[in-house]
Amino acid sequence: MPPEPAVAPPSPGPDFTPWPDEFAARYRAAGHWTGETFGGFLRDRARTHADRTAVVDGRQRWTYAELDARADRLATGLHDLGIRRGDRVIVQLPNVAEFFEVIFALFRLGALPVFALPPHRRTEITYFAELTGAVGYVVADRHAGFDYRDLARQVRERLPGLQHVLVVGDPAEFTTLSDLATDGPLPGDTGPEPTTGPPTPGPAASDVAFLQLSGGSTGLPKLIPRTHDDYLYSVRASADICRLDTSSIYLCVLPVAHNFALSSPGVLGTLAAGGTVVLAPRPTPDVTFDLIEQEQATITALVPPLALLWLDAAAHRRPDLSSLRVLQVGGARLADEVAARVTPTLGCDLQQVFGMAEGLVNYTRFDDDPATVVATQGTPISPHDEIRIVDDADRDLPPGQTGHLLTRGPYTIRGYYRAAAHNTVAFTTDGFYRTGDLVRRTPTGHLIVEGRAKDQINRGGEKIAPEEVENHLLAHPQIFDVAVVGVPDAMLGERTCAVVIPRGEAPTAAAIRAFIRDRGIADFKIPDRVRFVDAFPHTGVGKTSRSELRRALALLMATGDPAPG
Numbered sequence: 142m143p144p145e146p147a148v149a150p151p152s153p154g155p156d157f158t159p160w161p162d163e164f165a166a167r168y169r170a171a172g173h174w175t176g177e178t179f180g181g182f183l184r185d186r187a188r189t190h191a192d193r194t195a196v197v198d199g200r201q202r203w204t205y206a207e208l209d210a211r212a213d214r215l216a217t218g219l220h221d222l223g224i225r226r227g228d229r230v231i232v233q234l235p236n237v238a239e240f241f242e243v244i245f246a247l248f249r250l251g252a253l254p255v256f257a258l259p260p261h262r263r264t265e266i267t268y269f270a271e272l273t274g275a276v277g278y279v280v281a282d283r284h285a286g287f288d289y290r291d292l293a294r295q296v297r298e299r300l301p302g303l304q305h306v307l308v309v310g311d312p313a314e315f316t317t318l319s320d321l322a323t324d325g326p327l328p329g330d331t332g333p334e335p336t337t338g339p340p341t342p343g344p345a346a347s348d349v350a351f352l353q354l355s356g357g358s359t360g361l362p363k364l365i366p367r368t369h370d371d372y373l374y375s376v377r378a379s380a381d382i383c384r385l386d387t388s389s390i391y392l393c394v395l396p397v398a399h400n401f402a403l404s405s406p407g408v409l410g411t412l413a414a415g416g417t418v419v420l421a422p423r424p425t426p427d428v429t430f431d432l433i434e435q436e437q438a439t440i441t442a443l444v445p446p447l448a449l450l451w452l453d454a455a456a457h458r459r460p461d462l463s464s465l466r467v468l469q470v471g472g473a474r475l476a477d478e479v480a481a482r483v484t485p486t487l488g489c490d491l492q493q494v495f496g497m498a499e500g501l502v503n504y505t506r507f508d509d510d511p512a513t514v515v516a517t518q519g520t521p522i523s524p525h526d527e528i529r530i531v532d533d534a535d536r537d538l539p540p541g542q543t544g545h546l547l548t549r550g551p552y553t554i555r556g557y558y559r560a561a562a563h564n565t566v567a568f569t570t571d572g573f574y575r576t577g578d579l580v581r582r583t584p585t586g587h588l589i590v591e592g593r594a595k596d597q598i599n600r601g602g603e604k605i606a607p608e609e610v611e612n613h614l615l616a617h618p619q620i621f622d623v624a625v626v627g628v629p630d631a632m633l634g635e636r637t638c639a640v641v642i643p644r645g646e647a648p649t650a651a652a653i654r655a656f657i658r659d660r661g662i663a664d665f666k667i668p669d670r671v672r673f674v675d676a677f678p679h680t681g682v683g684k685t686s687r688s689e690l691r692r693a694l695a696l697l698m699a700t701g702d703p704a705p706g
C-alpha cells in the first residue's frame with residue numbers, strides 16, 4: 142500500500158456532505174478506504190507495470206510509464222497556468238487517450254475534473270461552469286462532425302471567468318494540450334515518490350476528486366462529488382468482482398467519462414489491475430467488432446440498445462469475437478429475452494450491471510447460475526452496501542415485494558454538490574440515497590429492477606429530466622403548456638414525446654425541434670415525437686397526470702400511430 146500523501150486541510154466550502162465519522166471509521170477499518178489517491182494510484186501502477194500497455198486509441202499507444210510521465214508533465218503545465226488544488230475544470234472529451242493524461246494531471250494537482258459528456262452543448266456546459274465556478278474547459282478540436290472550439294467560444298462569451306480553454310488537437314485561438322506539457326519540478330500530489338517540486342500539498346484521499354453528472358429528475362442535472370477514497374474503493378472492488386488482471390483488455394465503447402465505462406470496472410478498474418484500455422471512437426459494430434479482433438479485447442460494456450445492435454450484427458456477419466470473455470450490459474433494464482441471446486450469439490458471458498453515478502453498483506457474478514444472470518440485475522459490490530426496499534412512507538417491505546430502493550454505503554454519496562435544498566428530498570435524514578428505482582429482491586439477494594418512481598426518462602441508458610426539456614419548450618411563444626413523457630420503444634426501451642398544448646396556431650414538430658436545438662442542449666434531449674392536444678389529463682389535485690398521458694400515448698402507438706412526428 143502506498144504511503145499517505147501529504148495531507149492538506151479539507152477542501153473549502155459546503156460543497157460536499159461528508160460521511161459521518163463513525164461510518165468513515167467503519168469503512169477504513171474494513172479496508173475499503175485505504176488512503177490511496179488517484180495521483181498515487183497511477184504512480185503505483187506505473188511502477189509495477191511500467192512497460193505494459195495502459196491505453197490505446199486510434200492514434201496512440203501508451204505504456205503505464207508513458208501515461209504517468211505525461212500526467213506529470215501536464216500537471217506541471219497546468220500549475221504554470223495557475224490551476225491549483227480545489228479548482229474545477231470541465232472535461233468534455235470523446236474516447237481519446239488524452240482523457241487519461243488530463244484527468245490524472247488534474248488529480249495530481251488536486252484540481253477537480255467536472256465530467257461533461259460529448260453531446261452536451263452550450264446550455265449544459267454554461268450551467269456546469271457557473272455552478273462550479275470552473276476556471277478551465279478541456280475539449281477536443283472536433284469530434285463526430287462537431288466543432289467544440291465553437292462551443293467553447295459560445296460558453297466563454299457568457300462566462301469570461303472561464304479562463305483556460307485547452308484543446309486536444311488544433312487549438313485555433315486557444316491552447317493546445319501538447320504545448321502545455323512541460324518538464325519541470327512537479328507540483329502537488331505525486332504519489333509515494335518524493336519529488337524536488339515546491340512543497341504544494343497534494344489532495345487528501347478524503348477530498349473530493351471529481352464531479353460526476355447525475356441523470357437528474359428535476360430541472361438541470363445535479364453534480365455528484367466523489368472522493369478519492371470512496372471511488373477508488375469501488376474501482377478496486379469492481380476489478381476484483383470482474384476478475385480483471387494484467388491480461389485483461391477492456392474495450393471502452395460507451396463515453397469514457399460515464400460512470401459505467403469509467404469505473405464499473407471500466408477503464409479505471411482495468412488500470413487498477415494492470416490491464417489495457419482500448420478506446421473505441423464509435424460504438425457501432427462496424428468499428429467495434431474489428432477492434433475486438435485486432436486488439437484481442439476480453440471485456441466490454443454496453444447499454445441495452447447497443448447490445449441489441451451488436452446481437453443483430455453478429456448474427457449476420459459472424460465476426461471473430463473469440464477473445465471476448467465478458468459482455469457487461471447496464472444503464473437501463475435489459476429485457477430477459479435479449480439477455481438470453483447474449484451467450485449463444487456472441488459466445489461470451491453476460492454480466493448485468495445496475496449502477497448509478499451517485500454510488501451503488503450491482504453486478505451479476507460469474508458463478509451465478511445462468512437463469513439468475515439472465516433475469517436479475519445482480520448484487521451490490523460491498524458487504525457494507527446497505528439496501529432498503531420501502532413503501533411510499535419509507536416503511537420496510539416484506540422480502541420479495543417491490544418497492545423504492547434506498548441505499549447507503551462506502552461509495553454512495555451523502556449529498557449532491559451545492560444542492561442543499563434538493564439534498565433534503567434526495568436523501569433520508571439518516572443518509573440513505575433515494576435512488577428513484579423500484580426493485581424487488583429475490584431469496585438469493587439479487588435485485589430485479591421492476592420500474593422507476595422518479596420523474597426521469599431512460600432513453601437507452603441516456604437519462605432525461607422531463608422538467609428540464611419542458612422548461613426549454615415553454616420558452617416557445619406558440620407553446621401554452623407542455624409535458625414531456627417517455628413512451629415505450631422496442632430499441633431504446635423508451636423514447637421521448639412532447640405533448641404540447643399550443644397557443645393559437647400550433648407550430649410544426651420540426652419547428653419545435655429546431656427551436657429547442659437552438660437553445661443549445663444535448664441532442665438526446667430533443668423530443669423524438671411531438672403531439673398536440675387541447676388539454677392534459679389531471680390528477681385529483683389538478684396536476685398534469687404524466688402516468689395518464691403515458692398510458693394514452695402508449696395505447697395510441699400500440700394501436701398504430703396515425704401521425705408519427
Ligand code: OOB
Pocket residue numbers: 354355356400401405470471472473474475493494495496497498499502518576578590593599602604
Ligand atoms: C448508470 O448510471 P446513471 O447515473 O447514468 O443512471 C442511474 C440509473 C439508475 O438509478 C437506474 O434508474 C438506471 O440508471 N439503471 C438501470 C440499470 N443500470 C442503471 N435500470 C435497470 N437496469 C439496469 N441494469 O446508468 C450506471 C452507472 C454505473 C454502472 C452502470 C450503470
